[in-house]
Amino acid sequence: MVITFPHMGPAYISIKALFEELGLKIIVPPAVSKKTLEIGTKLSPELACLPLKINMGNYIESIEKGADTIVITGSCGPCRFGYYGIVQKEILKDLGYDVDVIILDPPKNGIKEFVARIRKLAGNNSVNSILSAVFKAFRVTEEVDELIELCLKTRCREINKGETDRVMYKFEKAIRETRGVSEIRRCIAEYKERLRAIDIDKEYQPLKVGLVGEIYTLIEPFVNLNVERKLGNMGVEVYRGLTLNGWVKYHLAPDIKFRLREKRILKKADPYLGLCIGGHAWQTVAHTVNFADMGLNGVIQIMPFGCMPEIVAESILPTISEQEGIPAMTLIVDEMTGEAGYQTRLEAFIDLLRQEEENKKNEYKKVLSWN
Amino acid sequence: MKIGIPRALLYYNYFPMWQTFFEELGHEVVTSSPTQKDIVNLGVSSCVDDACFPVKLFHGHVIDLTDKADVIFIPRLTSVSQGEFICPKFIGLPEMVKNSVKGLTPVLILDLNLHKSEHNLIKAYIAMAKQLGADSRKALRAFRRASLRQKEYEFKLKSGYTPLEIINSKQSNRIIKGGKVIGVIGHPYLIYDSHASMNIIEKIRERGYNVIVPENISDEQIEKQVSNLPKKLFWTYGKRLLGSSFFMLENKKVDGMIFVSSFACGIDSFIAELVQRFNSRKWNIPYTMITLDEHTGEAGFETRLEAFLDMMKWREKSGNYLSAHGASLYLY
Incomplete structure (x- = not known):
């Protein structure tokens, strides 16, 4: 059994850690590229959302490298993600690939089935070693998140432009060479040090922009055309509404403190959207309000084309923007997205924010002049 | 009071039920006019671009009702069957309409969520009747009549009619x-x-x-x-x-x-x-x-x-x- 899984931003590091700790053979899918997208678009239903298409590309690329089992998580609606596994399985079947697709649904719909699937995956490992591997993987997720957080803080303040990107590029190469949890953690720690060693301008007051939206598009850099890097290199500090670590802490790990904090943020969405409508639309709305309270300069929503829950959030955003006084922009990505147009929109948005910030600073001058 | 029901989305599934329910409570029911070019245009121009055509149509029908009705009925059906959902856009429908349509007539929302238990059906309708100022006894009677009509309707559907x-x-x-x-x-x-x-x-x-x-x-x-x-x-x-x-x-x-x-x-x-x-x-x-x-x-x-x-x-x-x-x- 050689396992593969969909590529989703830095998630591959934790998944790699988990499976390697359990002693299973895995193939980490190659980083998402134009080729992945092309394969996926060709094979998937035309109107399916972008993550499904990219997953398909991942599977094919990994299968060609020798994988024969695909592991994905599932959900029970109402977002389309819950049915990804089934549709993808049928597509692979028609293509003639004889692979096993293991869907890890939340255990509330049949605990027996869930345990059976875990058993099938874990093989000879005891319950104890499974649990310890899972907790180690949580820890890796947390550390990767800290690294990214550090990277976001450094990139916008660095004195020699491009230094952070160079370190992160090397990190991505190095992490794929590692084996096992301890090596992975050592690698992360090393690159954290390298990031800390970068010269930064401590006086610099960057613009602050929050990112909200659909989780896959937020954390997979190929899909969002590296929005974090683009903004960072414009000298903007990025705040993330949804992170992989946050998702793990909220849904999987028993982290009560984090859950309470998240619940408090969700409460802020009440005047606009008071319930979960699937996907991350509720979080999008809540974090936008939260970012406004935090005094950020603007919010950017990113979603794949046709994402059902995010469309609802998109229609609410202008009202929040008006009432909470925070500029918001929606960027929609799909296989047709062009990088140049995207860059232009980002730059224009940042220019507007910068102008507004200047105006705020120069408010007293206005009083003195005639306009 | 005149209650407006938009002739879009779930109108085709539940109209007999809703009509009977409101009429039993002593209200007048008006529906928006059948879809025409101008309703499409109104909907498309007010709704976000990325929504699907039927949701845009719903917006158009709501705008069509603004002058005709005192209150517009917008159902929020999270789930109509235990353990199941319907489309996320339906769940966020009232929010979408409220935030996209300017100068909206007051809305009446039916909050129906049968995901956990099918018993919530009666509760949802009684809660809505209370918003209209009816007591539970009257609401219950209206609900019974309405669900009877709905059953009759569904029975007829099975015999081959549209x-x-x-x-x-x-x-x-x-x-x-x-x-x-x-x-x-x-x-x-x-x-x-x-x-x-x-x-x-x-x-x-x-x-x-x-x-x-x-x-x-x-x-x-x-x-x-x-x-x-x-x-x-x-x-x-x-x-x-x-x-x-x-x-x-x-x-x-x-x-x-x-x-x-x-x-x-x-x-x-x-x-x-x-x-x-x-x-x-x-x-x-x-x-x-x-x-x-x-x-x-x-x-x-x-x-x-x-x-x-x-x-x-x-x-x-x-x-x-x-x-x-x-x-x-x-x-x-």
């Missing part, structure tokens, strides 16, 4: 003896809206075919069909489309199938894919998919429909023809 024929009580039974049958699969709000769907059902009938729709298939049959799926399908209406089309295909109830979907419909993108794949694997019945949105031109639509019907005829004539080149010139 929702509009029942709501408008024009029940001309026009089943052509010995005619070919075409299954028209699609969400009720799309295929029964004669403007949005370019009157597809009538057009097929005019050409001498019988039409069956998902509403004609009984729930038991649908359940039976979808129970073979490897994972429970959690969209109630998606399940209806998938189960009914499997039923029609498997039992050879149809000679051809047209899947009508709206552009960017999230649920259909999966359901249509599954129907198509299973059909070509097991049953091989002529199948086509027509995607509609506000830009669809009627001429192009007719061409595709005619091409499909022609294809069905040719297949009947030369379906058993085996090419001299071997099993088939093409790879299927």
